[in-house]
Amino acid sequence: MILTLVETDLEGGAIEVSLEAVTFARDLSAAGNGVPVDAVVFGDVSDDLRGELAAYGVRNVHRVAGDGVAAYSGAGWASALQSVLDAAGSVVLMAAGTDRGTELMAHVAARTGASMAANVLSFSGLAPFIVTRQVVGGAAMEEMKLHERPAIFTVAGHAVEAKPADVSGAGDVVEHTPTVAPEDLLAAVVSTTQPEADESGALTSAKVVVGAGRGVGGAEKFDDVLELTELLGAALGVSRVVTSAGWRPHHEQVGQTGSRISPDLYVPCGISGAIQHWAGCSSAKTILAINSDAEAPMVTRATYAVIGDLHEIVPAINAELRNRGYGA
Amino acid sequence: MASANVLVCVKRVPDSTEEVVLTEDAQAVDGRRSGFTMSAHEECAVELAVQATASTDGQATVLTLGEAEAVEQLRNALAVGCTAATHVLGDPFAFGPGDVAREIAAVVRDHEAEGRVHDLVLLGNDAADSGDFQVGIRLAYELGRPVVNGASTVEIEDSADGPVVVAVGEGPDGQETYRVALPAVVTIREGGVEPRYPSVPGRLKAKKVPIEERQPVSEPTGPGRVKLVLPPPAPSAVQILGEGPEAAPAVVDLLEKLGVLTPGKVAP
Numbered sequence: 001m002i003l004t005l006v007e008t009d010l011e012g013g014a015i016e017v018s019l020e021a022v023t024f025a026r027d028l029s030a031a032g033n034g035v036p037v038d039a040v041v042f043g044d045v046s047d048d049l050r051g052e053l054a055a056y057g058v059r060n061v062h063r064v065a066g067d068g069v070a071a072y073s074g075a076g077w078a079s080a081l082q083s084v085l086d087a088a089g090s091v092v093l094m095a096a097g098t099d100r101g102t103e104l105m106a107h108v109a110a111r112t113g114a115s116m117a118a119n120v121l122s123f124s125g126l127a128p129f130i131v132t133r134q135v136v137g138g139a140a141m142e143e144m145k146l147h148e149r150p151a152i153f154t155v156a157g158h159a160v161e162a163k164p165a166d167v168s169g170a171g172d173v174v175e176h177t178p179t180v181a182p183e184d185l186l187a188a189v190v191s192t193t194q195p196e197a198d199e200s201g202a203l204t205s206a207k208v209v210v211g212a213g214r215g216v217g218g219a220e221k222f223d224d225v226l227e228l229t230e231l232l233g234a235a236l237g238v239s240r241v242v243t244s245a246g247w248r249p250h251h252e253q254v255g256q257t258g259s260r261i262s263p264d265l266y267v268p269c270g271i272s273g274a275i276q277h278w279a280g281c282s283s284a285k286t287i288l289a290i291n292s293d294a295e296a297p298m299v300t301r302a303t304y305a306v307i308g309d310l311h312e313i314v315p316a317i318n319a320e321l322r323n324r325g326y327g328a
Numbered sequence: 329m330a331s332a333n334v335l336v337c338v339k340r341v342p343d344s345t346e347e348v349v350l351t352e353d354a355q356a357v358d359g360r361r362s363g364f365t366m367s368a369h370e371e372c373a374v375e376l377a378v379q380a381t382a383s384t385d386g387q388a389t390v391l392t393l394g395e396a397e398a399v400e401q402l403r404n405a406l407a408v409g410c411t412a413a414t415h416v417l418g419d420p421f422a423f424g425p426g427d428v429a430r431e432i433a434a435v436v437r438d439h440e441a442e443g444r445v446h447d448l449v450l451l452g453n454d455a456a457d458s459g460d461f462q463v464g465i466r467l468a469y470e471l472g473r474p475v476v477n478g479a480s481t482v483e484i485e486d487s488a489d490g491p492v493v494v495a496v497g498e499g500p501d502g503q504e505t506y507r508v509a510l511p512a513v514v515t516i517r518e519g520g521v522e523p524r525y526p527s528v529p530g531r532l533k534a535k536k537v538p539i540e541e542r543q544p545v546s547e548p549t550g551p552g553r554v555k556l557v558l559p560p561p562a563p564s565a566v567q568i569l570g571e572g573p574e575a576a577p578a579v580v581d582l583l584e585k586l587g588v589l590t591p592g593k594v595a596p
Contacts, residue, residue: 010501072499074465074477100500103477106462110469115424115552118454118461130554135459136357139348142458143554186474187512189504208588232583233590240368243519250519256344256456257368257518265588275344276368286586288579289566300564304582308572316573320580326589 001088002029003062003150005081005095005104006039006053012046014053017096019162021155022056024120025094026165029057032126035091037169038062040084042069042077045173054171055164061173062088068180072100073188076180078107083178090150094120097154105152114148119156137256137279158262158283203252206235209263211254211281213239215270215292215310219247224314225269231318231327237261239277255280269310273298290314331386332484332491332510335439335446336377337432338370338390338405339420340398341457354555356421357457366401369452371523372480373516377450378409378524380484387411389439389446393431394420399539406534407526414439414540421458423544424551429466434545436471447510448493453478453517458551464515475513476506480520484510496520 002025006018014022025037039053040062053061064080081104085093093108095101097119109116119134121141129146134156146153203209210229216222229236237254238247254261256279266284271277273289273296281287289302290310299305306313321327342348342359349358366374374390381388390405392398393416402413416431423431436446449471451464468475479495486492487507495506495514508514526534569578583589 007500072504074475098500099478099498102461103465106465106477109462110426110429110466115426116460116462117552118459132557133459135556136342136344136348136457137459139344139559140350140357141557141559143557145552145554147552183472183474187476187506187508189499190507191505192499192502193505194502232588246522253519265583265586275348288569288582294568300566301562302566304567304569306569306571306575306579308575312573313575313579316576317579320576321583321589324580324584325591326580 001036001038001090002092002094003038003040003085003088003090005093005101006041007096007098007100008041008043008049012044012049014049015096015098016162017098017155017157019056020158020160021094021096022053022058023162024155024160025092026057027160028092028123031123036060038088038090040064040081042080050171050173054168056169057165057167058169058171060088061171062176063173064176064178066177068178068185071188071190073185074103074107075184075186076188078104078111079180079184080176080178081108082111084176085150087176093150093152095154097156102154105154109152112148112150114150114152115146117144117146117153120153121156121159137275138282139275139279157260203235203237203254203259204261206261206263208232208234208265209237209254209261209267209284210234211237211239211266211268211271212242212248213268213271213277214241216242216247217270217311219245221311222248224311224318227318228267228314231321232267234267237281239271239274268298269314271298272296273301332380332384332447333386333389333445334377334381334448334450335389335391335436336370336373336405336410337449337451337463338366338374338392338401339452339455340364340392340394340401341367341455344456348558350556350558354557355553357556364397364400366404367452367454367456368518369454369516372518372521373450373452374405374408374410375521375523376482376516379521380448380482381411382409384484386447387444389414391432391435392416393418393423393428393544402539403534404526406537407530408524409530411537412540413537414542416542416544418544418548422550423548425460425462426466427546427548427550428463429470430546431544432463432467433470435542445511447491448482448484449513450482451513451515453515460551464513468513471511471513473511473513474508475515476508477515478517479506479514480517482514482516
């Protein structure tokens, strides 16, 4: 059996990258004589979630609840995952490559002595099981052998497209209330505070993101870019240079050590496109680069580009948008 | 309060602002052209180690597993306030995350046997090159200590039951706080502190600190790597809409075509 950790959002629905991971699990199952695909969920499983996972071909939804997993702790939740694994006899344990999914896979791997592969893109061959995964922020890939069973890995965001199955699964809920040892609860979350409205996940879920990099030239020179962001109803994302220089706060950073975005449109202004940044924006569907250097990696990788001084181009775009009646 | 000693683990990685080049055997990233740096998360871990020890009058020790050249990253950490350094000599690409965790654990145990306890071990959340995301967690299990993953700040506080580390980081539903009794392991994500630049006196002082050199305690089992591959070069398909502000109408035409605009009131 292939067991996939499915993470849920505040409304209790499966997050998109978890559905991608379930889709990946189905591909793996198809290559492996149709081993059943199961899901494991912490907390509530609504009828909607159960139905959605069934539509994705999931046989059993293992629901984990109880005092031991009421507050998040990496070791506590991993011990619960381990007990589900043992009860169900799984050969594969996988999750989406989110922070939490990655952390939990690493915990289970450490506990079982197995290897773990982070950010897997594809697999080639089952015996031995060889995966290809992202390294260097996605600028290179590694082919890696996963010797042990269970094989433990995370699926990189947008490595596959989330697709419901041709044939639905039963989606039966199996309840688990594992006992968690006290030593696994020593590092548990004691409080969670909601982020400020402007620091919320707006950047990662935005349909349009305006980017700003070194080319903006200083903390006091963001007015044009901010105006464009507002006129487009977009979120602002910046490069590491911008946050390192203290021009903008870190939560706006897009890149290997910031947020990973996947908007319909990304408009990077004055961003050269270093690997560190590209790692965070390569999933954008369309990129419109504004840059003075026609040879900059961001320009050559973009779908569209305008060449020149962003401090001349962006105000002209803002004026044109207003002329045509856009923007609140 | 009692002084707390911190061990911070760093890795010399190829600077990833340039194009990635692989070694001939495709087992490693060749950083000779791009130059080398420390992973961004670890720069913040070093800063947090220096702050935490300064506030408690403790010692901040920096550790790396790497080739001889990785001494540069140790000296950089000493220059910003670390007070001791340990260098485990080895080719980091030959070590898997479990191997690295075992080597760090051996250092922690040996130091402890000499009376140097590392109350808190800080690491980066993930290395910028190998991207394994697991050394800190595996280390915690090696040492039998609790671990917090992906914190952006840490502070050491006294409590009725002894010193604790308060670690704060971004979780899926907001900012999460952990309070964990020492000794503990915490992995750090960039964003909570601004790493300081080394001063000239700091650099001079760093040159004089003796560096403990060690050989690995066991043969690495390896990372399970078959080989590294680079994505095929994608030919540029960019469509240049124009140059300078004259391109603005073409840009807005495109935005209309993409359907990303919502008509609204024209602002004054």
